[in-house]
Amino acid sequence: MASKKTAPLQEFIKGLWRENPVLASLLGLCPVLAVTNSAINGLAMGLATTFVLLSSSIIISLVRKVIPHQVRIASFIVIIATFVTVADRFLAAYFPLISKDLGPYVPLIVVNCIILGRQEAFSSKNNVFRSILDSSGMGIGFIVVLIILGGFREILGSSTFFGMTVLGEWFDPWMVMILPPGAFLGLGFFIAIANWINARGAKA
């Protein structure tokens, strides 16, 4: 396998930019679009997803040799769903307000293709150490995009950032930014910037 030869640091770094789950692979877009109406919601969603991604990667890379190939997807889903439920109940018990805001999107992490995708493509073929590097890189890449997108929409749509007012009275909030169209506009804008930077890098 080619991935065995890459340096451990590369496994971590690739998730941040080159293989960023949102900007490069366009995975997990449903939560990205739905919950980024504020920076705090983006952060909470990113942390919950990263927790599930990291924990299930560890478990799956540990047990990868005993799971028969035919039932691997079923086993992955059970493991992922367990961690998702743990994360969902954790938020409901300790951060009820955030849990209310995120609504059904926390349980829906089960079907987030970033998570199942990383298990299938990486953790089921690599050891625990590499899986931790891979999933934490992917997770951090995901969190960063969610905070940037959530912050961008929150500043323009409610003129606040993490709940603090950042723009003065003179600014009339663009309501559309916290509505669904704002999610598409914002995401498209950031993917365009990422592609532009990559294209410039390729030319140089």
Next chain:
Amino acid sequence: MSTSQKMIFVLTIITMFAGGILSTWDGVTRPLIEAYKLQELKKAIAEVLPVYESYDELNGNGMTLYVGRTDTVIEPVGIAFEAVGNGFQGKISIMVGVKPDFSEITGIKILEQIETPGLGTKIIEDPTNKEDRFWFPNQFRSLKTEPQIEVIKNVKPSKDNEIQAITGATISSRAVATILNQNIQAAKKIYQNKPN
């Protein structure tokens, strides 16, 4: 071991572990989640009723009535209940407080809604109104419920059973009034038919 035996064995072990973890975690978080729900309920009741010292629950017809009482007077100070109905896009759920004869609202609090942000959400709070951000829910304080709550547009209410609609969110405003009208009648029936 054949492959199919191995498949059954591995899946059984995995699901057993998952079940164990989940039931343990449920034991840890359930009391906290329930405590939070009860706290939210009490907060909502306290917000819509006049000052009370205790409340009894009265169940009937799928509704729960919270009858607020003080220690000094036999008559209850007010009755609170949750009213649910359709809004513009989905369910709106409102905690309503009324006088014991159901003739007047003492207060309302929107518990759940998925109205349009910036328009329909003004039923909870209107950040564009500098004088009173809660002008819409506040209109319901001391509002007469008989013959029924009426919604009027663009002018200040002149009768004591009228409220003014939110500009740009007439459907959400009407929805709140309709939900209240229907549920107050239903709650009244339950309360008046209660076994003494």
